[in-house]
Amino acid sequence: GLMGAGRSELFDCIMGRHGHATGTIFIAGKKVKERDTTRRIRRGLALIPEDRQREGLVSILSVATNLTLASLSRFVRLFHIRSAKENQAVAQ
Known part of the structure; x- marks a missing residue:
């Protein structure tokens, strides 16, 4: 997506980095119920940060x-x- 379109913020929400996000996440048609980042990683979600030198x-x-x-x-x-x-x- 374009710079400033919220791409990074969306993935931060999906990974649980913003605790107050709402919505539903599905992986392969199955609802992801875990709110904990570690559990999401175990389910196959991963985030490669945009600023890898500072966050990676x-x-x-x-x-x-x-x-x-x-x-x-x-x-x-x-x-x-x-x-x-x-x-x-x-x-x-």
């Missing part, structure tokens, strides 16, 4: 961790990131 990376974290942030729960056990498993996923 956590600069104090490693490249591997930035690559796996969306699925970090797969690599955490008892509040500790299992680096070997994370690095294996990144290598793939």
